[in-house]
Amino acid sequence: MKLVVACCSERAIYQFAVMNTAVLIRGMKGVLIFSVVLMVGFSLYNPVIVMKKKLTFLSYFDEFVWRSKVPPAAINSRNLTTAEVLSGQPRAEPTPQPCHPNPAFNSLTSKLKPIYKDFMMYRHCRNFPLLRKASSCDREGTFLLLAIKSLAEHADRRASIRSTWGQERVVEGALVRRVFLLGLTERQIRSQAVQALVDHESKQYNDIIQWGFRESFFNVTLKETLFWQWFSQDCRAVKFVFKGDDDVFVNVENVVDFLKEHNPSRDLYVGDVFRNWYPSRAENSKYYIPLFLYGNKPYPPYAGGGGYLLSGMSILKLHKAAEFEELFPIDDAFVGICAQKANIEVIMHRGFRTYGNIPYDPCIYQGLMVVHRVMPNELWLIWSLLKINTKPCSHFTRVFVKP
The missing domain is CATH 3.90.550.50 (Spore Coat Polysaccharide Biosynthesis Protein SpsA; Chain A)
Structure with a gap:
């Protein structure tokens, strides 16, 4: 009887050792495969490709999430039900809720001037008193x-x-x-x-x-x-x-x-x-x-x-x-x-x-419609020249009103 029990005990110990060895081998194989994948991944890493993928994702996000079919102004100023958002038909009544900042683009604007961060955080805000x-x-x-x-x-x-x-x-x-x-x-x-x-x-x-x-x-x-x-x-x-x-x-x-x-x-x-x-x-x-x-x-x-x-x-x-x-x-x-x-x-x-310098010639201003970048003193000067100008203007100095 003692011999039988000893034999069974040795067999159990042997089977247990075999099972543990198999588990250990599978674990080592998993570690080895993970190490190989990790090394290959690092060898193939390309920051330019990663950045392009990031921009592609952001472009997708901007096109299909940020630019929804519901008007941005409507989303900002109204409380919408799920059915209204999906149908693109917001309710008409405004609500007094404030427009909250959107931090979704903070990572992209972190290295830019503050004006870019402010613009992106509040770009969706369209209704103001x-x-x-x-x-x-x-x-x-x-x-x-x-x-x-x-x-x-x-x-x-x-x-x-x-x-x-x-x-x-x-x-x-x-x-x-x-x-x-x-x-x-x-x-x-x-x-x-x-x-x-x-x-x-x-x-x-x-x-x-x-x-x-x-x-x-x-x-x-x-x-x-x-x-x-x-x-x-x-x-x-x-x-x-x-x-x-x-x-x-x-x-x-x-x-x-x-x-x-x-x-x-x-x-x-x-x-x-x-x-x-x-x-x-x-x-x-x-x-x-x-x-x-x-x-x-x-x-x-x-x-x-x-x-x-x-x-x-x-x-x-x-x-x-x-x-x-x-x-x-x-x-x-x-x-x-x-x-x-x-x-x-x-x-x-x-x-x-709308750009470039225009000489202070009344004959030129008589033929123009709009001149940009004129300061107050210059504006009064131009106006005065036009009012007091009596000399005839040749067609060489006039810019015709017709396109």
Whole structure:
């Protein structure tokens, strides 16, 4: 009996040892295979390929997640049910909920200037309160609305425009009115907030539209879309709009003469056109656009943002197209992107000079429509020269109003 028990015990011990050895061998094989895969992986690692895959993923994320079919403005300003998001039909009632930052792009903007991080975190925020509302569209029959982008601290520029080409008047039987477009700024003059200037001008001239967003170079596009929204709600009867900066000279007589040949119920988008322009990849440029914001392709044709003309019909179409388009840092390129989406052709006109120096020759300015980068003192000088000029102008110095 003892012999049998001993025999069985030795057999159990042997089987146990065999099983443990098999498990150990399988484990060693697993470690060996993992080590080989790891070494091969490191040998094949290519940071360029990895970065390309990362950009491909981000492009996919941007195209199919970030750019959803539901308008960004609608998502930001409303509480949506799952059915409404899937159907693309958001509810109409607004909610008082604040717009929260989106940190999804923080890793891509961590080494860029802070303005890029701010833009990407709040790019989806499209609805801001209207703090001051001008009366520029209260009257019927406005033929041309002068809509001028400005900053709160540029009171001198607004004053020079009001007293020169921006006067509200009737030109060749056409009513011309104006409005200045502003956001909020923290700038001060001698330790005093410049907002006091805006409050005073708004009461005196009633030509200020101001929204409750912070001014920045990249937020000019936001100002553009807010203007389109305001126009679509309050100014639908206006026939044409001049849209420009507060450092331009506009020959309103020539503009009116040009517009009288166009039907306001049809599309019109005309200015100094830029074609086949690519995004700047120079990181020290204020126009620098990272690859994740815009790929290696040219912008659609667009008119220089210093000044261009639109029909009221085109603004309504641009407003509709912008609802389904993510904001872009460069405002005039964004207008071109929306115009392409809305099938609006941009027309080149040599009377628009948005870059380059123009001599102070009254005969030249008499033939132009828009000149960019003109400071207040220069603007008054040009205006004075035009008013007192009595000499005949030859066709060699004139730039004809016709395109």
